[in-house]
Amino acid sequence: MSIEETRSDFHLLMDEVKSDLLRMGAHVAEGISAVTVALLAGDIDAAAVITTADDELDLLSIEAEEKCVRMLALQQPVAVDLRTILTDLRMISEIERSGDLVSNISKAIGRLRGVELEPRLRGLLDRMCEQAVRLTTLAIDAYADRDAGLASALGDLDDRLDELHNDFLDTVFASRGDRILTTQQAVQLAVIGRFYERIGDHAVNVGERVQFLVTGVLPEHTGATRARARREESSQS
Amino acid sequence: MVDTNNLNALTQEEKKLTIDLSPTVSSMAANGEESTIEPSGAEVVFDVEKLDAFYGDFKALSNVSLQICKSEVTAFIGPSGCGKSTFLRCFNRMNDLIEGARVEGTIKYHGADLYDDEVDPVEVRRRIGMVFQKPNPFPKSIFENVAYGPRLSGVKKSKLAEVVEKSLRRSALWDEVKDRLQSSAYGLSGGQQQRLCIARAIAVQPDVVLMDEPCSALDPIATARIEELITELKNEYTIVIVTHNMQQAARMSDQTAFFSVALDSHGSRTGELVEFDKTETIFTNPHNSRTEAYITGRVG
Numbered sequence: 001m002s003i004e005e006t007r008s009d010f011h012l013l014m015d016e017v018k019s020d021l022l023r024m025g026a027h028v029a030e031g032i033s034a035v036t037v038a039l040l041a042g043d044i045d046a047a048a049v050i051t052t053a054d055d056e057l058d059l060l061s062i063e064a065e066e067k068c069v070r071m072l073a074l075q076q077p078v079a080v081d082l083r084t085i086l087t088d089l090r091m092i093s094e095i096e097r098s099g100d101l102v103s104n105i106s107k108a109i110g111r112l113r114g115v116e117l118e119p120r121l122r123g124l125l126d127r128m129c130e131q132a133v134r135l136t137t138l139a140i141d142a143y144a145d146r147d148a149g150l151a152s153a154l155g156d157l158d159d160r161l162d163e164l165h166n167d168f169l170d171t172v173f174a175s176r177g178d179r180i181l182t183t184q185q186a187v188q189l190a191v192i193g194r195f196y197e198r199i200g201d202h203a204v205n206v207g208e209r210v211q212f213l214v215t216g217v218l219p220e221h222t223g224a225t226r227a228r229a230r231r232e233e234s235s236q237s
Numbered sequence: 238m239v240d241t242n243n244l245n246a247l248t249q250e251e252k253k254l255t256i257d258l259s260p261t262v263s264s265m266a267a268n269g270e271e272s273t274i275e276p277s278g279a280e281v282v283f284d285v286e287k288l289d290a291f292y293g294d295f296k297a298l299s300n301v302s303l304q305i306c307k308s309e310v311t312a313f314i315g316p317s318g319c320g321k322s323t324f325l326r327c328f329n330r331m332n333d334l335i336e337g338a339r340v341e342g343t344i345k346y347h348g349a350d351l352y353d354d355e356v357d358p359v360e361v362r363r364r365i366g367m368v369f370q371k372p373n374p375f376p377k378s379i380f381e382n383v384a385y386g387p388r389l390s391g392v393k394k395s396k397l398a399e400v401v402e403k404s405l406r407r408s409a410l411w412d413e414v415k416d417r418l419q420s421s422a423y424g425l426s427g428g429q430q431q432r433l434c435i436a437r438a439i440a441v442q443p444d445v446v447l448m449d450e451p452c453s454a455l456d457p458i459a460t461a462r463i464e465e466l467i468t469e470l471k472n473e474y475t476i477v478i479v480t481h482n483m484q485q486a487a488r489m490s491d492q493t494a495f496f497s498v499a500l501d502s503h504g505s506r507t508g509e510l511v512e513f514d515k516t517e518t519i520f521t522n523p524h525n526s527r528t529e530a531y532i533t534g535r536v537g
Contacts, residue, residue: 004536005534005535006534007534010534076484077533078487078520078521079519079520079522079523079528079529079532079533081533082521083521215522216521216522217522
């Protein structure tokens with residue numbers, strides 16, 4: 001049976017926001033790769049270009065959010081439409097935040113001017129970049145394809161990035177201990193490592209929102225489960 | 238057509254009785270059939286099982302089963318021709334008034350078969366009031382329209398003015414008519430006439446109020462007042478409402494039933510119940526793809 005579309009303007013605007021989000025996701029994924037190349041090369045000019053490019057992402061996010069607000073105010077969305085717009089709003093902020101983290105990495109490149117990174121650190125940065133790009137891309141794919149299975153797998157995939165992050169921190173601190181890095185440089189690198197790790201977390205958050213979009217059920221965090229149990233316990237006593 | 242708002246009137250004594258003590262309806266309930274209780278603890282007012290509704294050879298509604306609980310607002314939504322108004326009229330046997338109309342299956346009202354031969358449909362309509370889509374005031378004054386039922390119910394003359402004012406206030410009409418209560422109801426606008434009919438229906442305090450698109454003629458402010466009123470009334474009455482306004486169903490109902498049109502085994506179009514669930518579920522995460530398509534405007 002063919003589907004007769006009775007709210008085409010509304011649904012076209014929803015499609016537009018979806019395209020905006022895919023563009024934003026691609027922008028972030030490309031930014032992670034570009035900023036890592038600049039970091040490993042110590043390329044301050046390229047870093048400046050990446051920092052500026054974040055403005056474009058900010059503008060896209062504001063435009064997408066305005067469209068969502070307009071749809072909520074004017075279209076009274078329900079069911080999958082409501083879940084989609086709620087997901088879009090959350091995803092806008094997750095992706096925009098990932099963009100900020102890319103920008104933060106690019107800004108840190110200037111503070112590492114003249115630092116020769118040892119091969120192990122370079123290798124770990126390269127692999128963290130690869131994993132962060134993968135997570136971001138898969139999160140956006142899960143959203144584009146409404147794939148709850150893929151979305152739920154992102155948490156496990158993020159464990160790999162967390163492991164790399166831990167290895168990276170250990171290596172940074174070992175380098176500091178060996179006086180290869182100054183304290184300031186070590187701290188700067190540790191912060192950069194944290195930025196990659198947080199990009200992975202944002203991808204996992206996107207995955208959770210996609211699960212909500214598809215199933216209508218919010219994945220519950222362990223902490224939230226504990227809080228709920230405590231609340232029920234106190235209400236019974 | 239018979240104006241059933243006349244039939245909503247309950248005597249004062251009857252109002253004091255519980256439904257189970259109704260002389261006609263309770264006789265079946267006493268024969269071992271009792272009201273059921275939902276797992277949630279809510280008392281079931283209507284228990285519908287495998288209901289078919291016909292107009293002559295035309296099957297308007299097919300195989301509907303659902304339960305309507307006490308002190309809840311239940312909304313029926315769906316496209317035109319899906320049988321939701323037909324279904325609503327089954328609850329107070331209004332379809333009996335239509336030539337060739339009949340039902341198969343059962344509707345139990347507080348455990349008693351509503352269509353049992355011993356049940357007097359007039360008695361049923363006394364307890365299950367109805368507000369129609371089109372306003373149908375009596376050719377009387379505004380005051381008399383509201384006072385008519387309570388007076389028949391035995392409300393003392395000295396109390397009538399109080400009942401009328403209360404009913405008109407609750408139907409968001411008082412401020413507009415308080416200075417012309419003795420004027421003809423026909424002098425009111427369409428929207429005011431409808432609110433007068435709502436005031437008339439609730440003035441006799443029925444057990445259930447059926448509403449067939451009651452706000453379709455009202456402006457947004459009056460609609461909001463009526464919706465607020467309905468939400469207040471559900472504490473005392475069970476309310477079943479047919480509406481084309483899905484946002485209205487979402488705002489004010491506890492349960493929502495989505496009806497649609499399907500082809501039966503003979504290739505004829507017939508109404509069917511697609512999904513019945515908590516309103517929140519229907520409007521955030523419906524289980525049936527047809528429900529989702531309808532409420533999001535992607536009509537299959």
